[in-house]
Amino acid sequence: MSYCVNCGVKLAPSEKECPLCHTKVINPNIEKPDFHPVYPDRIDIRKKVNIKYLMSIFVLSFLIVAVICLTTDLLISKGKLTWSIYCVVSLIYLSGLLQYIIQKNIYISHVINLLGMEFFILIFALVFKIVDIYLRILLPLTLVLWGYIFVITLLVRLKKINNLRKISFFLFYTVISLYVIELAINLVSYSSIMPTWSFIASIPITIVALVFFIISFSKKVIDAINQKLFI
Amino acid sequence: MQAPKQWMKLDNAAIIYPTTLTKDYAVMFRETVKFSDDIDKEILDKALENVMPRFPSFSYKLSEGFFWFYLKKIEGLPTIEPDYKNPMYRIDFKQNNNFLFRIRYYEKRLAIEYFHALTDGYGGLAFLLTLSGEYIRLRYGEEIKYSKLVLNPKDESTSEEYEDMFKKFARRVGSSYKENKAYHYMGTNTEKHILQIITGKIDIGELKEKCKEYSCTITEFIVGIMIYVLQNIQMKKVPIQKLRKEIKVSIPINLRNTYKVNSLRNFSSYENVGINPKYGIYELPEIICEVKNQMNLALQEKRLNSKISSNINLEDNPFIKRVPLFLKKPIISSIQNNLGDNYITATFSNLGYIKLDPDMEKYIDELGFILGRAKNSSTRTSCVGYKDKLYISFSRKIVETDFEKMFFCTLVEMGIGVTVESNYGEGDE
Numbered sequence: 001m002s003y004c005v006n007c008g009v010k011l012a013p014s015e016k017e018c019p020l021c022h023t024k025v026i027n028p029n030i031e032k033p034d035f036h037p038v039y040p041d042r043i044d045i046r047k048k049v050n051i052k053y054l055m056s057i058f059v060l061s062f063l064i065v066a067v068i069c070l071t072t073d074l075l076i077s078k079g080k081l082t083w084s085i086y087c088v089v090s091l092i093y094l095s096g097l098l099q100y101i102i103q104k105n106i107y108i109s110h111v112i113n114l115l116g117m118e119f120f121i122l123i124f125a126l127v128f129k130i131v132d133i134y135l136r137i138l139l140p141l142t143l144v145l146w147g148y149i150f151v152i153t154l155l156v157r158l159k160k161i162n163n164l165r166k167i168s169f170f171l172f173y174t175v176i177s178l179y180v181i182e183l184a185i186n187l188v189s190y191s192s193i194m195p196t197w198s199f200i201a202s203i204p205i206t207i208v209a210l211v212f213f214i215i216s217f218s219k220k221v222i223d224a225i226n227q228k229l230f231i
Numbered sequence: 232m233q234a235p236k237q238w239m240k241l242d243n244a245a246i247i248y249p250t251t252l253t254k255d256y257a258v259m260f261r262e263t264v265k266f267s268d269d270i271d272k273e274i275l276d277k278a279l280e281n282v283m284p285r286f287p288s289f290s291y292k293l294s295e296g297f298f299w300f301y302l303k304k305i306e307g308l309p310t311i312e313p314d315y316k317n318p319m320y321r322i323d324f325k326q327n328n329n330f331l332f333r334i335r336y337y338e339k340r341l342a343i344e345y346f347h348a349l350t351d352g353y354g355g356l357a358f359l360l361t362l363s364g365e366y367i368r369l370r371y372g373e374e375i376k377y378s379k380l381v382l383n384p385k386d387e388s389t390s391e392e393y394e395d396m397f398k399k400f401a402r403r404v405g406s407s408y409k410e411n412k413a414y415h416y417m418g419t420n421t422e423k424h425i426l427q428i429i430t431g432k433i434d435i436g437e438l439k440e441k442c443k444e445y446s447c448t449i450t451e452f453i454v455g456i457m458i459y460v461l462q463n464i465q466m467k468k469v470p471i472q473k474l475r476k477e478i479k480v481s482i483p484i485n486l487r488n489t490y491k492v493n494s495l496r497n498f499s500s501y502e503n504v505g506i507n508p509k510y511g512i513y514e515l516p517e518i519i520c521e522v523k524n525q526m527n528l529a530l531q532e533k534r535l536n537s538k539i540s541s542n543i544n545l546e547d548n549p550f551i552k553r554v555p556l557f558l559k560k561p562i563i564s565s566i567q568n569n570l571g572d573n574y575i576t577a578t579f580s581n582l583g584y585i586k587l588d589p590d591m592e593k594y595i596d597e598l599g600f601i602l603g604r605a606k607n608s609s610t611r612t613s614c615v616g617y618k619d620k621l622y623i624s625f626s627r628k629i630v631e632t633d634f635e636k637m638f639f640c641t642l643v644e645m646g647i648g649v650t651v652e653s654n655y656g657e658g659d660e
Contacts (some may be wrong), residue, residue, distance in 0.1 A: 009431070129587035
């Protein structure tokens with residue numbers, strides 16, 4: 001039996017090196033050491049599903065459905081494309097959602113889906129000839145919605161910031177969103193672009209956000225809150 | 232023999248475990264017996280067949296109800312398979328005929344890995360030793376002297392063995408103790424299927440001598456050294472004293488000793504003991520004194536009961552009861568993930584000293600007890616005493632071995648000899 005020259009522990013006959021400090025076992029008295037392992041070599045591991053392969057099957061099946069829709073529409077509508085456009089655009093958007101399964105970076109998936117959703121709505125706007133409304137109200141609203149998705153994702157993933165500060169950031173973003181929403185509505189109705197209701201609503205939200213933000217730096221207050229809310 | 236029920240509720244300690252199941256993770260532990268000869272698989276199959284009817288509560292599978300998970304009676308036997316290099320990777324119930332434990336063997340070693348919802352360390356050990364006893368009887372024709380841990384397969388099971396003892400003994404007046412967040416020792420995570428185990432074999436005589444010096448038990452001494460080592464690690468990583476967090480070790484407490492019952496299901500509580508390094512640097516005797524006093528307080532029956540009562544009250548809360556499982560499951564799981572391990576730095580589970588009948592002892596060389604991967608903490612520690620040795624196992628999910636190294640080096644510096652072995656060696660990581 002050998003000793004580790006670094007740690008001073010005895011090493012079981014199975015050990016080629018010290019498991020604690022990885023110092024190699026050198027015993028000049030033993031010519032051919034027999035390191036018989038105490039565990040076998042077999043590794044217990046689940047068979048991994050080939051997600052990329054699975055996704056390509058999904059996309060291929062979507063493609064087949066899209067081709068069937070287009071062909072049927074062309075045959076029924078005598079050479080014109082009508083309802084099949086909606087089907088094809090929806091299928092393209094659905095394929096975009098699959099990104100969440102294969103893409104490891106969630107923010108890239110969000111960007112792809114944001115672009116997919118905008119493309120989806122733009123096609124409908126073009127078909128129904130409401131591009132102006134799309135640009136003035138639908139686009140800003142979807143951007144606000146995606147802004148929320150980005151902000152929430154970011155706040156959930158940030159582990160070093162305490163929860164009160166996260167809530168304050170969320171509230172600050174809500175204030176910005178309110179201004180954007182009112183501006184979009186005003187642009188559609190061609191009224192004054194000066195904010196009114198969003199300004200009134202933003203005052204209490206900003207105050208609460210500021211209070212939370214300031215409190216988030218005081219450990220004593222946080223401890224007191226935790227003590228009161230302790231379950 | 233009591234007719235086994237077609238289905239059973241999970242006991243109070245077990246209800247949380249199914250909610251934390253993921254593709255790669257299950258709360259598991261492993262108990263092993265090392266025989267003096269290589270295992271004969273055919274005899275082991277026969278021994279298992281004889282032993283299973285004695286443990287009716289082990290023939291259940293996990294099922295999902297509308298409000299709670301529950302256990303459903305199943306027929307047949309679990310599979311016995313060759314052991315793996317990486318033990319306690321998430322149990323695949325289907326592959327194991329739906330049983331909540333699996334049996335593995337390698338040369339002289341028989342290992343049983345349990346999903347914690349089925350039983351705790353004591354119940355698992357009773358099953359392992361009963362199976363080992365039956366195996367020895369069949370293989371060597373030895374007369375086995377049965378005891379509380381080595382049950383007679385021909386005896387009838389009692390309702391006490393599979394009753395939910397938490398419900399039986401809870402006095403419904405619970406109390407919750409405020410806990411502060413504890414220091415977390417982190418490192419580079421290994422792949423999810425890898426669990427690196429280092430087992431140290433220590434002479435019990437030498438250890439007892441040292442414990443006598445500090446007038447403490449073996450558990451208190453080991454926990455004391457764990458805290459001492461973790462304090463040193465935190466001192467290196469967090470140089471500013473006032474920013475240091477509490478160091479707490481969670482110690483499971485076997486309630487069978489307190490309530491004098493022989494349950495084969497989960498029946499243990501836990502206590503988090505530790506120090507607050509914000510007050511200054513603790514010397515080892517001071518830490519052991521803290522652990523000793525905190526443990527003495529924790530073992531008071533009233534305190535233990537208030538803890539199990541508050542858990543029972545929570546389970547029986549009319550609002551929680553009526554929330555469907557599909558809503559309850561993510562909530563419990565996220566509470567467990569975010570809060571469960573927040574209040575502890577490490578875990579130490581001591582199965583105790585196991586004394587077997589000499590006729591059985593001569594065929595069993597070693598015993599082992601290893602805890603599975605923790606979700607949020609890096610390392611878990613467990614131990615079992617048998618013959619003249621104490622087997623301390625560290626199971627870790629990180630590459631770094633600082634904690635284990637400092638722990639064993641401290642023992643060596645005290646003059647206690649340690650022999651170490653591991654499942655991952657040169658170039659395996």
